[in-house]
Amino acid sequence: MDEIDDAIIKILKIDSRRPFVDIANKLGVSEGTIRGRVKKMLKNGSLHFTIDYNKKLKAIVMVMTNAGVSTTKIANLIKNLGIKSVFEVSGQYDIVCFIESDEVGKINDTVERIRKINDITDTNTLIVLKND
Numbered sequence: 001m002d003e004i005d006d007a008i009i010k011i012l013k014i015d016s017r018r019p020f021v022d023i024a025n026k027l028g029v030s031e032g033t034i035r036g037r038v039k040k041m042l043k044n045g046s047l048h049f050t051i052d053y054n055k056k057l058k059a060i061v062m063v064m065t066n067a068g069v070s071t072t073k074i075a076n077l078i079k080n081l082g083i084k085s086v087f088e089v090s091g092q093y094d095i096v097c098f099i100e101s102d103e104v105g106k107i108n109d110t111v112e113r114i115r116k117i118n119d120i121t122d123t124n125t126l127i128v129l130k131n132d
Helices: 003-014 020-027 033-044 071-079 104-115
Strands: 057-065 083-088 095-101 120-127
Touching: 003 020, 003 033, 020 033, 020 120, 033 104, 071 083, 071 095, 095 104, 104 120
Parallel strands: none
Antiparallel strands: 057 095, 057 120, 083 095
């Protein structure tokens, strides 16, 4: 691999459907050069194209705790529910969690489990409508 191959990969990472002629014009080489290099990289395994389709629903759960309680303790209890993205934050809420599921009902069940933790006084759940 050389600088041109690296540049091709960099462009394709941003837009894997970018026409070879556009890549060629950007790099100052022929379209055939791009086509041949991509074919070679695919054949030798240094380049792969995949489809990433994620139909999971995403929710943001903001959590308020009793004053004086350890937010680290509460955050750890939330993590123990299987939630990986848990953050202690400043502002009106003390903790923010990110939840993913393939069903709204499962998100609701998770929020209900969070609400049952002692010293949590309020939650606010936001369903992500669009993720750019």
